[in-house]
Amino acid sequence: MKKQVILLPGDGVGPEIMAGAKAVLDAVAMEFNHEFTYHEHAIGGDAIDRFDTPLPEDTIKACQTADAVLLGAVGGPKWSGRPASGSPESGLLGIRKALGLFANLRPVQSFTPLMHASPLKTELVAGCDIMIVRELTSGLYFGRPSGRSADGSEVVDTLHYTREEIERIVVRGFEAARKRKGRLTSVDKANVLESSRMWREIVEEKARDYPDVTVEHQLVDAAAMKLITNPRHFDVIVTENMFGDILSDEASVLTGSIGMLPSASLRADGLGLYEPVHGSAPDIAGEGIANPLGMILSAAMMLKYSFGMEEEAEAVEKAVIDCLEAGNHTHDLDVKNGNVFGTDMMVRKVVENLSSRSITDAICSS
Amino acid sequence: MKKQVILLPGDGVGPEIMAGAKAVLDAVAMEFNHEFTYHEHAIGGDAIDRFDTPLPEDTIKACQTADAVLLGAVGGPKWSGRPASGSPESGLLGIRKALGLFANLRPVQSFTPLMHASPLKTELVAGCDIMIVRELTSGLYFGRPSGRSADGSEVVDTLHYTREEIERIVVRGFEAARKRKGRLTSVDKANVLESSRMWREIVEEKARDYPDVTVEHQLVDAAAMKLITNPRHFDVIVTENMFGDILSDEASVLTGSIGMLPSASLRADGLGLYEPVHGSAPDIAGEGIANPLGMILSAAMMLKYSFGMEEEAEAVEKAVIDCLEAGNHTHDLDVKNGNVFGTDMMVRKVVENLSSRSITDAICSS
Ligand SMILES: CC(C)[C@H](C(=O)O)[C@@H](O)C(=O)O
Ligand SMILES: CC(C)[C@H](C(=O)O)[C@@H](O)C(=O)O
Numbered sequence: 001m002k003k004q005v006i007l008l009p010g011d012g013v014g015p016e017i018m019a020g021a022k023a024v025l026d027a028v029a030m031e032f033n034h035e036f037t038y039h040e041h042a043i044g045g046d047a048i049d050r051f052d053t054p055l056p057e058d059t060i061k062a063c064q065t066a067d068a069v070l071l072g073a074v075g076g077p078k079w080s081g082r083p084a085s086g087s088p089e090s091g092l093l094g095i096r097k098a099l100g101l102f103a104n105l106r107p108v109q110s111f112t113p114l115m116h117a118s119p120l121k122t123e124l125v126a127g128c129d130i131m132i133v134r135e136l137t138s139g140l141y142f143g144r145p146s147g148r149s150a151d152g153s154e155v156v157d158t159l160h161y162t163r164e165e166i167e168r169i170v171v172r173g174f175e176a177a178r179k180r181k182g183r184l185t186s187v188d189k190a191n192v193l194e195s196s197r198m199w200r201e202i203v204e205e206k207a208r209d210y211p212d213v214t215v216e217h218q219l220v221d222a223a224a225m226k227l228i229t230n231p232r233h234f235d236v237i238v239t240e241n242m243f244g245d246i247l248s249d250e251a252s253v254l255t256g257s258i259g260m261l262p263s264a265s266l267r268a269d270g271l272g273l274y275e276p277v278h279g280s281a282p283d284i285a286g287e288g289i290a291n292p293l294g295m296i297l298s299a300a301m302m303l304k305y306s307f308g309m310e311e312e313a314e315a316v317e318k319a320v321i322d323c324l325e326a327g328n329h330t331h332d333l334d335v336k337n338g339n340v341f342g343t344d345m346m347v348r349k350v351v352e353n354l355s356s357r358s359i360t361d362a363i364c365s366s
Numbered sequence: 367m368k369k370q371v372i373l374l375p376g377d378g379v380g381p382e383i384m385a386g387a388k389a390v391l392d393a394v395a396m397e398f399n400h401e402f403t404y405h406e407h408a409i410g411g412d413a414i415d416r417f418d419t420p421l422p423e424d425t426i427k428a429c430q431t432a433d434a435v436l437l438g439a440v441g442g443p444k445w446s447g448r449p450a451s452g453s454p455e456s457g458l459l460g461i462r463k464a465l466g467l468f469a470n471l472r473p474v475q476s477f478t479p480l481m482h483a484s485p486l487k488t489e490l491v492a493g494c495d496i497m498i499v500r501e502l503t504s505g506l507y508f509g510r511p512s513g514r515s516a517d518g519s520e521v522v523d524t525l526h527y528t529r530e531e532i533e534r535i536v537v538r539g540f541e542a543a544r545k546r547k548g549r550l551t552s553v554d555k556a557n558v559l560e561s562s563r564m565w566r567e568i569v570e571e572k573a574r575d576y577p578d579v580t581v582e583h584q585l586v587d588a589a590a591m592k593l594i595t596n597p598r599h600f601d602v603i604v605t606e607n608m609f610g611d612i613l614s615d616e617a618s619v620l621t622g623s624i625g626m627l628p629s630a631s632l633r634a635d636g637l638g639l640y641e642p643v644h645g646s647a648p649d650i651a652g653e654g655i656a657n658p659l660g661m662i663l664s665a666a667m668m669l670k671y672s673f674g675m676e677e678e679a680e681a682v683e684k685a686v687i688d689c690l691e692a693g694n695h696t697h698d699l700d701v702k703n704g705n706v707f708g709t710d711m712m713v714r715k716v717v718e719n720l721s722s723r724s725i726t727d728a729i730c731s732s
Contacts, residue, residue, distance in 0.1 A: 193506065
């Protein structure tokens, strides 16, 4: 297959880890006989520096005609003085909204070689495998009005949803649960919020179409507790934008390896933006030591969700896990008796697990 | 001193644990020469059953003229079919709002005898001592509009704050930090919400009045992570209503002993409502096995925050900790080589630590 991928390296370690994802995709293309073409565009602080806006029109246009988008990371202290509306992060919010990427998938999985690095006791976290499905283009993030009164004495943000926005994300949750262990936890605050009551009703309505999925409702405060006391309780969690932001970041630290976690932001037709969960890590940018695995696993999600290449995606995932099990890792991970590598060498290890020696040498310079 | 306390036992285990708190207060009154008078009123499901409303006018009036209010718990499956506006929980929201209890204090503390019951690794959680200061009467919980469009195609909730509402809770946060370790973490989502940007500005303004307090800003998603990866990082956390709801419940499970945790909801003049963090536990109601310590420690907070009785509050806290250290506990706690007691016996153990044998016998029937 031929696929066009937009690369948005962004800020901090973004460019370094993006190079790693590209190398792995090159290996996949050779092994599985695909043709991936890449076009790089600016976003975030990098775009501010070069084009004076965190999200150039050009970038949006390119993404709109592509098959998928890979994003490294945005943000850093260099741009922290800017008003929120012109911040690097607003570029990220903007591209999600412009492309209509309403479904954010955030898998959280415990990797056996990393388990001892979890803040939780091993017996709680072993075997943890959660998929958080977060609504990404509505709710408190985008509702209007949002701003202050003229005299500055009051301020308001608006949590707004249309029925259709809730329906489509809830359906995503059910679909994900059906393909996994068949359990869906819908998280809301129905004892307080009207939007949550509508959310809960819609979940009940849609449940009729998914008799094979077991549904439960949890209040967001209860879910925030249960993620810690019993993370294995969860299979798929579906929730609105702000709750999803908080819960997915909470969940991301449970397994002791945030540098490993990928994410996908999708719209209905398959277009998706894929980015690691970790940030731009400006403190280590340019040092060649960043962990590329979260970015590489994001590329694997792209293969699966945007290109329908399940086998290829699994090959990448397996190549990554085999790496860890062989004790190979970057400085941020804590693998017992392991070998600490830099970014490029880590990428090479993954590529080696996917390809022959000669292909690896052709793809990886180091 | 003479003090008038309103007791709102509420639902489930509420009445049982309330009796325990009252016994402990009786012991304090005798030891320290105070006179506490009590009046019991209805709230929650109990009030629905008896008066067809979760918050009778009578209850509000009684609380308004009292020196403090103790609340057991509200809610249970019996009333779960009711619309949110008539639910037991709406009684709780209503009394907070009616009394103007804008400052919710939620201490989270790790108790050495219970530490091994924490879901976190001991080395992370040992010595954890956090005070969460949550805004309680505004924000998304009470903002208008809140409801659906006429055709049901849209729904909205409103996150509304006045400058004054933010100022008074932020000041509470600084005051709490000043009396503790002098570190304040303000939690917001300033990269997305206008209300958070105003919040952050106000924190910066107020910081000038507290040069002795070190302030940091954290995004709510980052705070949800840090609570797990490094709970000892925090001294005082101040945040708005919804973020506070989520983060304080998240924090409540870190130390492995939610049955121990108290809370206070205060207004400026000292009137306060005190309740344990745990719920009404309908599954064990009436069995005489509920843990009364969260309720008793809530009464200790009342002594301190509403009555200014620091010494008395410390005596109660010490009596509780001494109990645990002697291995005495209820079924919900996990104390190594401890003795499991029912509610009344547990209360007796606490009272014994406060009083002579004859006083204990006079107060405790069992
Ligand atoms: C950068 C920020 C605006 C963003 C969000 O809150 O959505 C981030 O936290 C995320 O979860 O991708
Ligand atoms: C019962 C519910 C409305 C309440 C809240 O969300 O404030 C509870 O969770 C709490 O934190 O006291």
